[in-house]
Amino acid sequence: MLTITIAPFLVAILAPAICRFTPRACGWILALLPLGLVLYLASLAPTVWNGQTVVATTSWAPSLGLDLAFRLDGLGLLFALLITGIGVIVVFYSGGYLAGHRHLGRYYVALLMFLGSMLGVVLADNVILLFVFWELTSITSYLLIGFDHEREAARNGALQALLVTGTGGLALLAGLLMAAQITGTYQISGLLAGGDLLRDHPLYPAVLALILLGAFTKSAQFPFHFWLPNAMEAPTPASAYLHAATMVKAGVYLLARLTPALGGTDLWWWTVTLTGAVTMLAGAWLALRKTDLKQILAYSTISVLGILTLLLGIGDEAAWTAMAIYLVAHGLYKGALFLVAGAVDHEAGTRDITRLGGLRSSMPMTAIAALAAGVSMAGLPPMVGFIGKELVLEASMRQQGMITLTAAVAAAGALLFAAAGLAAVRPFFGAAGSPPKDPHEAPLTLWLGPLLLAGSGLLLGLAPGWMNAAAASAAGAIAGSPSPPVKLALFHGFNTALLLSLLTAAAGTALYLGCARLRKLAMPQWGPAGWYDAALDGVMSLAAAQTRILQNGYLRYYLLTMIAATVGLTGYAIARLTALPLGANLGDVQFHEVVLVIVILVSVAVAVRSPSSVTAVAALGVVGLGMALIFVLFGAPDLAMTQVVVDILTVVLLVLVLHSLPQVSRPTKPGPRFRDASVASSAGLLIGLLVLGTAAIEHPADSARYFIENSLPLAGGRNVVNVILADFRVLDTLGEVTVIAVAAVGVFALRRLRERPGEKS
Amino acid sequence: MNSVLLATAARLFKPLLLLVSVFVLLRGHDEPGGGFVGGLLGASAYALDAVTRNTGSARRKLPLAPHVLLGAGLLMAAASGLPALLQGEPFLTAQRYEAALPFALQITLSTVLLFDAGVYVVVMGAALLIMFTLGEEQI
Amino acid sequence: MILLLAIVVGSLYAGGLYMIMRRVLIKLIIGLALLAHASNLLIFTASGLIRGRAALVPAGGSLDFRQVADPLPQALALTAIVIGFGVLAFALALVQRTYQVVGSDDLDQIRSTDT
Structure with a gap:
């Protein structure tokens, strides 16, 4: 049964080629697919009518409770025969109706994908699978309504149908997941067996409301009916098929299917x-x-x-x-x-x-x-x-x-x-x-x-x-x-x-x-369609307003917002902790360490405050060397070596580039400067507190023990840091050197961009 | 920066730095060092050249173009994971081969070394590509 | 000592964040560099400080894991330093390119992506 659901999708891929090869006959050729499906389903019919069900399950993502589970019973068969049977006629009719249309192939792709999705809906025996096919029918319906996409009415009708049925689809997903949680199974047949559990559950009204919302939007029930007349912008055979014979019946199908569970x-x-x-x-x-x-x-x-x-x-x-x-x-x-x-x-x-x-x-x-x-x-x-x-x-x-x-x-x-x-x-x-x-x-x-x-x-x-x-x-x-x-x-x-x-x-x-x-006869002009328009307008103006406020184009305001929000939220969380575990202890500080720290702090201040970029870069270099010294002092010679070399290369690079940039300072007003400084300082304070907080955590970590004890016996290396990089966590390192290579290529590409012919540098 | 003194020093330092960088790479498994530092040191040997004279001459002296180094290094690093596949182990699992040489010498070849050498070449290539590209802008 | 390093990390973050909120491109770069230092030191400090002893197993001997610095954050920071260099270089290239195209190093002039 997986095959008959997938077959329409496969044929859909071939449809444009067939239509290009033989534009006149492709309707008849493609109609063979639903015809074959009808015959196959008819061959199963006697079995099903005798009261048996045909089941086919292929494992997909078992850990998520997700199986490609299909089940054919009397209800599914009735719908499936309707879908495939009317499908035969619609497919060959379309060939004549859209004869000579330049996008005939595209039309058939959507139509056949719809056929497959609809079959999937009525045959699926897994709630997630059902939802996936359900949404696929919404999407293919969108494509078919908007097929004549150069007309605004068609685009609007398509979007309206998609929004209404899509919103319903999300509600349906929520309802189905709740039902699956309550009954403990994602299998629809299992869910139906757990109907009593569902009906007695305090959340039953919520589940019912959500699922009904999905079914009612799909089946154009009042007050969600307004999308269906607008969907008539679709080519007529698609309207006949989707919006009369099959897709709008999906909601009815769902109600029927879930009757034992919810009814x-x-x-x-x-x-x-x-x-x-x-x-x-x-x-x-x-x-x-x-x-x-x-x-x-x-x-x-x-x-x-x-x-x-x-x-x-x-x-x-x-x-x-x-x-x-x-x-x-x-x-x-x-x-x-x-x-x-x-x-x-x-x-x-x-x-x-x-x-x-x-x-x-x-x-x-x-x-x-x-x-x-x-x-x-x-x-x-x-x-x-x-x-x-x-x-x-x-x-x-x-x-x-x-x-x-x-x-x-x-x-x-x-x-x-x-x-x-x-x-x-x-x-x-x-x-x-x-x-x-x-x-x-x-x-x-x-x-x-x-x-x-x-x-x-x-x-x-x-x-x-x-x-x-x-x-x-x-x-x-x-x-x-x-x-x-x-x-x-x-x-x-x-x-x-x-x-x-x-x-x-x-x-x-x-x-x-x-x-x-x-x-x-006069009729009131307002109705659910007006509510839809109002809601859509509301969302649009909300989006426009928040874009104006948040996406103002000034990088520093973006950063300010993000930093302030992070500081606010993290600060709130930290303040709520009853006692901040601070491991502050000054007793073990040595003189040269204090000197080092002072040098670093002064350099940071110079780098930030200096009006000259060259001075700032030099100060930055000193900060980097200070880092290296800290690494030396606390048992990280590898880090120290790397830091020193990188620091030198960075300074050289900055000096090289500084020449090509102007040396203008753009002083900001004291007010904003004070604002930025206080936001930045509170972020720094917060992180400083965080560091102190980590002192209370027990060291060393288990990972340290593993790596240190196994470095020599397992990897034959005595420098544990290098062993981690080149052996234990080697795949990470491979990723990291790739990042470095990409960054270098990026630099190179930016330069090449400048040298594009016809562009003045 | 056209300083004769610096240029002469750079000419003397370059082979020395390259030698040191390879030494740092090779001893990395047991002592501080490794592919990252080694590659950066190797790049700085040429960077010195670039600063004292110009990037063009530094580039000409390089036997392989930096982007070739990038690709070659990545290939080396990735290739070091293949022997493990032959053994039926997960990609990149370290493999060691002991080889006996004449005169009672033992040599240990490992995929870890190949990987670290790959890192060396990538980092060197990346640093050089960056230096040369950005350095040329100002001329 | 952790108190002093906490001050250093905090100052680096404060300085870096302040700098990336300036209008001039080059200050953005210096801010990024400061932030890179800050993050490396944060990881390093947070893993616990042990003076002077690197995680180097002596030849033929063994090492008590309680007595040496934790090697894992060092491995993380090591690649972060090198990647930080690559990112800084990329940012520099971008800044240079932006200046050439837009003709200004004022971030407030670069509000739109269409130049």
Whole structure:
């Protein structure tokens, strides 16, 4: 299973080459990949539907609890088949839609990487792995929305989607890690088994909130729904795939997957159900107010995502089965309608429904696909959408005393019915519109895909029994226990659900006819999108302000800030220590040592205060020699020798360079000078205290013992310092001489830079 | 600095300093010294030349260009780690070879010495490259 | 004695830090050099001071590790001295180059990276 997740990434690498080699056929060639994946998954399907799971684990970073663990169960299989199946169609459709585009290869890289990431999300059995793939889908989605990166709207839409889903992703990571800590396992299947532990934990509300935040942002639930319509800037096949059929379902998948661990509580029921219900109604209502085909479809997608979330909130067998069927139905009809919208845009030059009409005569194949998909979306027989809607209604009616819930679902059904009319009927029937281009039938690649999707919807509607096993095993996986068999049928007999369906159809027709008037209704202009903009503006101005203050371009203020902050924080920490262990002891000082120290201190003062750089350099040399003497006095002859030679070389070097620099002094005002001096002095004082503090530490260290005792026997050397450098810690030394070499090359390179031709020195 | 006296002294000192630097390198394992000090001393032999006359003449007298020294030294140091790999030990583990010479002389060859010699060459090359580069600026 | 060395280390740090906060390039270099000395001496002092006895094992004998200076910080400081030289040289080259390009050794004039 690792292979099928990685395969799309590998093919993605090859995609640009294939597209350059054969730009016309590359869509068809690349579609072979998802086709192969579909066949492979189908071959596993009987096993999974029999109640078994397919598991594959490869160790990655075991010390971090990180395994490449994959697990295929009923829920994962349902999603995986949807991803790969619709993937086949989207991949070859894109070849026609973007035919001749110069970045076709780049598009396929992102699209195939998305396919792989999405498969990873639904197959991963490790929370970290899940998160990695989850974020990869956000990133590939960003790339696809911003594919047409020369348009500002596309860039903004891409960034918005990334920020919203990315923020949610971080919350999700936090939630998943907390859940993993509580249950003690990073394995998702293990996490699900520890559901009781999670639900009884005092942090359960926090975990739930974080994970829901991740799922709701991804699945565009209210109030995070606003990014999805803006994501419609993506090329239409990408919208169809990511923002209707698959990626936005990742949040739904996550809720379903974690139901055994987090679900079943009142908190879950109310949060998830209510969010789903609000999203369902708001999305469907807003869809009717739009005139752009893709916008209508986007808002209706939000509405459907709300329905799926609501079903998971309800959380019983009927709801889960309805969720599984409605998921498939929606993927098929919405994918088809998006692809139809793309074809219409491609051939007629506009997606505005007020300018479209009567396309059925010029684009008959596209019209058939649109009509079939539209019927499914409206929830009419004999399409699978009808079965889905019936199941949703029934699931909502099983909730005792929740008549409002049923009413809400029915209302959403009516609104969606009208939206379906707008998207699928309006452009193709009635009087001819006034599109910018003279419409004619789209090429085969553009109508075959939607037709196949809509045809599958019809097929599954007529033979719903084919979905029995898949629905039952998906519901079982959500429940966490084997589920009773499901028997689906197109016609359920005359019951309340059917009556409600008739009602919604009637109300939907009325809404469809009156939608021009609906658009004129005034609506408040503020909303979550405004909050997003305000938040973004706030971050920007905060960043600008702090840049102005902190990044002012004056080196000395940077240094001043850093030094003062370090002194402040370290000083505070030291002051908090109850007793500073000072090992001060003056008793053993000898006369020549005092003289040496005085010489060094005077030299430092001269180096700092002298107005002449030559004097300062000389004083610096004296300081260096003083260092060497200290090393001699305290048993470090190697250091002393090195220090002396380095000191001489340094002074020579400084004298050489001083000639090329001006000898101007730039006196600062007394005020700032005093400020700098006091900051520097307090830093010096602090470090002096630190040195005194070290005197209390027991010497010598264990390391000294090891090195001294083993120097001769193990390394055959009597100079322990050299043995450490050249034997015990030789790899460090190798690194250090490399640093020296790099510094020298850097000096050389800076000089070469000056000698670049055409530049005056 | 065009002092005849200094220039003459430098000419006498240079071979002496070079000799001392190699001596310091070789005795480093047992007595104070080693590749770092040795390399710096070796560089200062030429630096003296550079200061008393000019960097150009010092550079010409050098048998190998400083950046060649840099690379060669790094290669030596890194190569000293390879014999250990042949023995199946971790990179840079010290290896010693005792060799008997005629006239009852014993000689001990070790990768540690090769490494320290590499350090010597790198440090010398780096110091010289720096001196020559920065010194030339003023002329 | 550690008290005296603590004063030396503290003064070196104070002087070095004060110098790197000046406006003139060459003072920055001198400040860096002082800071290099300060850090070397800090490591050396912090490891404990033992007068006069280096960690040199006598030929054919052994050495009591309590009686000699700790060799590990010495090894650290030794490479630090040489690397400090390399860094100082690099800073010098940078300063020289900056002066040639910008035409000023005033750090306040060098606020932008685009010259």
